[in-house]
Amino acid sequence: xxxxxxxxxxxxxxxxxxxxxxxxxxxxxxxxxxxxxxxxxxxxxxxxxxxxxxxxxxxxxxxxxxxxxxxxxxxxxxxxxxxxxxxxxxxxxxxxxxxxxxxxxxxxxxxxxxxxxxxxxxxxxxxxxxxxxxxxxxxxxxxxxxxxxxxxxxxxxxxxxxxxxxxxxxxxxxxxxxxxxxxxxxxxxxxxxxxxxxxxxxxxxxxxxxxxxxxxxxxxxxxxxxxxxxxxxxxxxxxxxxxxxxxxxxxxxxxxxxxxxx
Amino acid sequence: xxxxxxxxxxxxxxxxxxxxxxxxxxxxxxxxxxxxxxxxxxxxxxxxxxxxxxxxxxxxxxxxxxxxxxxxxxxxxxxxxxxxxxxxxxxxxxxxxxxxxxxxxxxxxxxxxxxxxxxxxxxxxxxxxxxxxxxxxxxxxxxxxxxxxxxxxxxxxxxxxxxxxxxxxxxxxxxxxxxxxxxxxxxxxxxxxxxxxxxxxxxxxxxxxxxxxxxxxxxxxxxxxxxxxxxxxxxxxxxxxxxxxxxxx
Numbered sequence: 449x450x451x452x453x454x455x456x457x458x459x460x461x462x463x464x465x466x467x468x469x470x471x472x473x474x475x476x477x478x479x480x481x482x483x484x485x486x487x488x489x490x491x492x493x494x495x496x497x498x499x500x501x502x503x504x505x506x507x508x509x510x511x512x513x514x515x516x517x518x519x520x521x522x523x524x525x526x527x528x529x530x531x532x533x534x535x536x537x538x539x540x541x542x543x544x545x546x547x548x549x550x551x552x553x554x555x556x557x558x559x560x561x562x563x564x565x566x567x568x569x570x571x572x573x574x575x576x577x578x579x580x581x582x583x584x585x586x587x588x589x590x591x592x593x594x595x596x597x598x599x600x601x602x603x604x605x606x607x608x609x610x611x612x613x614x615x616x617x618x619x620x621x622x623x624x625x626x627x628x629x630x631x632x633x634x635x636x637x638x639x640x641x642x643x644x645x646x647x648x649x650x651x652x653x654x655x656x657x658x659x660x661x662x663x664x665x666x667x668x669x670x671x672x673x674x675x676x677x678x679x680x681x682x683x684x685x686x687x688x689x690x691x692x693x694x695x696x697x698x699x700x701x702x703x704x705x706x707x708x709x710x
Numbered sequence: 711x712x713x714x715x716x717x718x719x720x721x722x723x724x725x726x727x728x729x730x731x732x733x734x735x736x737x738x739x740x741x742x743x744x745x746x747x748x749x750x751x752x753x754x755x756x757x758x759x760x761x762x763x764x765x766x767x768x769x770x771x772x773x774x775x776x777x778x779x780x781x782x783x784x785x786x787x788x789x790x791x792x793x794x795x796x797x798x799x800x801x802x803x804x805x806x807x808x809x810x811x812x813x814x815x816x817x818x819x820x821x822x823x824x825x826x827x828x829x830x831x832x833x834x835x836x837x838x839x840x841x842x843x844x845x846x847x848x849x850x851x852x853x854x855x856x857x858x859x860x861x862x863x864x865x866x867x868x869x870x871x872x873x874x875x876x877x878x879x880x881x882x883x884x885x886x887x888x889x890x891x892x893x894x895x896x897x898x899x900x901x902x903x904x905x906x907x908x909x910x911x912x913x914x915x916x917x918x919x920x921x922x923x924x925x926x927x928x929x930x931x932x933x934x935x936x937x938x939x940x941x942x943x944x945x946x947x948x949x950x951x952x953x954x955x956x957x958x959x
Contacts, residue, residue, distance in 0.1 A: 617798035617864075620758055621871055622788035622815025627822025631814060635807075636800045 501684030510682045514670060514689055521666035522693070524584055525652035528591035533599055533645045537634075540603030546612050547633055549625070557600065564597025569655055573662040582664035590659050591652050599648060606640035607633060642708050646701040654694055711736060712757065712875060712906060717766030717776075719752055719930070727752035728763060729930040735875075739898060739907045741921035741938075743914060745950055749930040750910045754877050757908070758790045759783060770875065788815035791868025795880040797860040801853040805844060805863045808852055809835040812870025831870075838866040842896060858889025865896060876900065878909035882916065894920045914946065 476483070541547045543557030572590040580586040610633055618628040634641075660668020667686060674683040712735040719727035728749050742750045755761040757768055759775055768775040775786050791812070799808045810827050812835075817826075827835075839848050842862040852860055861881055868876050878897065882890040898920050901907045911917045917924060917938070924941050926934030926949035934945045 613794065613796055613798040614800050616760060617792070617794060617867075618811055618814060620760060620787055620790070620792040621812055621867075622784040622786070623811070623817075624784065624814075624819055624822060626819065627814050627817065627825075630823050631811060631825050632800055636802050639802065 500680040501687065502681060503685040503688065504681040507679075507681035507685045510674070510679075510685065511689075514667070514682075514686055517667045517670040518689055518693060520584065521656045521660060521668070522653055522697075524588050524666060525591060525656040526649055528588050528656075529595050529599075529645060529649045529652050532592050532595035533641075533648075536596055536599035536603050537641070539596070539600040540607050541629060541633075543600065543604045544607035546608050546610060546615055547629060558604065561597050561600035561604070564593060565601055566597070567594070569594040569659060570662065573659045577663060584663075584665045586663040587656060587659045587665050590663070591656060594655075595648055595652060599644060602644040603641060606637050606644065609640065610636045639708050643705045646705055650694065650698055650701050653697060657690060711771070712908075713767070713769045714753075714757075715767045715769075717753075717756060717763050717768065719749075719756060719761065719763040726930045727761070728756065728766075731766070731930070731932055733925055733932055733935055735906060735908055736923065737901070737904060737906050738922035739901045739909065739920055740923040740925060741909050741911045741917035742925045742927060743911055743917050743949060744927035744933075746912075748927045750927050751879055752930070753925075753927060754879055754908065754910050757875070757877055758787050758792060760792075784815060788871055789874050791871045791873035791876040793861065793864040793868050793876065793878045793881050795883045797852075797857075797864050799852045799860055799863055799867075801851070803852060804849045805839060805852055805855065805859075805866075806832075806835055806848040808863050809838055809866045809870050812867040815871065835866070835870060838869050839863075841869075842866050843892075856889070857884050858886070858892060861885060861889065861893050862896070865893070865900075869900070873905060875906040875908065878907065880910050880912065883912065890916065914941075917941075 475481075539557050539561065542550070542553050543561065545554065548554040548557070569590050572593050573586065576586045576589050580589065614632055614636055615628055618632045623631075656666060657668040657671065660666035660670075661672045662668075667690065671683055671686040674680070674686060714731055714733045714735075717728050717731040721727055726749075731749075731753060733753075742753060744750050752761055756763045757770075757775070759768075759778075763776060766776065770786060770789065773782070773786055775783070778786060800811070810825075810831065813827060813831050814822050820826075836845070836848060839845055842865055844859060844862055844866070847855060847859060852863060855863065864881075865876075876897070881897075882893055885893060894916060897907050897909065901922070909921070911921075918941065921938050924934060924936065924938050924945075925932060926941075926945060928949055928951060933948045933951075934941065936945075
């Protein structure tokens with residue numbers, strides 16, 4: 449019996465591998481993709497990038513402009529995430545099974561979070577562009593609306609992880625709902641909640657660059673401007689500063705997360 | 711006195727929790743024993759209405775609990791402390807913060823939200839931690855304490871309510887023998903001070919050693935109610951009878 453099981457498992461594994469390879473070959477034939485050509489194309493593309501996007505002496509003159517626009521982008525990302533986090537805490541409390549007291553509201557919040565989360569921020573930016581025109585506020589709104597969806601969903605799960613036990617214990621003391629939430633639930637969940645906020649700030653700084661290209665603000669617009677005016681070395685400097693900033697913020701967020709959760 | 715009369719509880723899955731339960735709890739330590747799923751926890755939680763029975767009466771003194779409105783229920787709950795098998799502490803907070811949570815039921819809405827505790831309340835919380843042998847751990851996070859220490863924080867939290875009754879839902883189920891002895895001795899000492907202790911237990915020997923009174927439950931029914939000395943083999947056979955389980959299966 450165990451031998452039969454092992455033989456069947458091995459057969460399944462081989463069939464899966466053959467099916468995957470078959471799909472790959474069929475896809476390549478259908479797209480008329482030449483592996484060798486594609487591989488060589490990647491190297492040629494990388495060589496072109498390095499040659500054209502390496503910052504030169506003229507690009508360094510643009511550094512003050514770039515850092516200023518980068519700073520604006522970071523501020524917009526942090527502001528959008530922070531405001532969304534405040535709203536999401538309220539929605540999370542209403543939507544979590546452990547803290548949400550009204551059944552239909554719990555369902556409504558979950559649906560709202562799902563809709564907001566699944567509407568891409570690029571689409572938000574384009575829609576909002578018509579109403580609010582090209583400015584920082586449009587970028588802020590696009591990030592804010594998408595972040596609300598993500599954070600509400602994440603906060604609901606974090607608040608549910610706190611568990612009903614601690615809440616029940618405080619109910620047993622005769623405490624009211626809001627003192628239970630503020631004195632019991634939030635302190636228990638705060639590490640997890642802040643961890644999500646830091647993660648979203650990291651993400652939003654990256655996303656704010658793309659939003660900026662669409663809304664004509666921040667570092668995204670600066671990159672777009674340099675790129676379209678063929679000032680590739682300056683555009684390359686934008687990319688370098690962006691990479692350094694996102695890595696620095698990621699390291700800072702990791703450190704803060706450790707401090708907050710231990 | 712805590713009096714329960716004609717109490718019935720059926721769960722949404724049609725499982726019978728309690729059936730026509732009549733029992734009176736007097737000061738001292740009362741142990742509720744019975745097989746798993748017999749209704750011990752349902753009985754205990756019906757007292758402070760963490761579970762709401764469909765019919766019957768639960769009275770603490772002259773106060774009816776089962777039909778009390780939200781405001782009255784909060785006041786009654788503040789008179790009844792509770793400790794749990796899994797401690798149910800806010801693990802991220804210090805022991806002293808958890809003990810102070812025992813005051814929340816007696817506070818105004820705003821003071822509760824702001825977590826405003828008077829100097830007297832803070833001093834009392836420290837005293838209670840010292841009383842349960844945790845004076846040196848007052849500012850330590852509960853997550854860093856051992857199971858026995860957490861349970862003692864839970865007892866201090868219950869005592870912070872200055873309760874007339876303490877309900878203990880299998881308080882020693884997760885503890886080692888030394889911690890079990892410490893916790894049960896502590897509960898015995900509290901009973902001597904006039905606090906009514908009602909404790910759910912799985913261990914008959916522990917119930918015999920520490921309880922003044924035993925209530926035996928099987929299939930949601932009280933099958934024994936008497937002094938510990940009266941818990942003989944016949945009574946134990948009735949409490950742990952499998953026929954009752956088979957009959958209902």
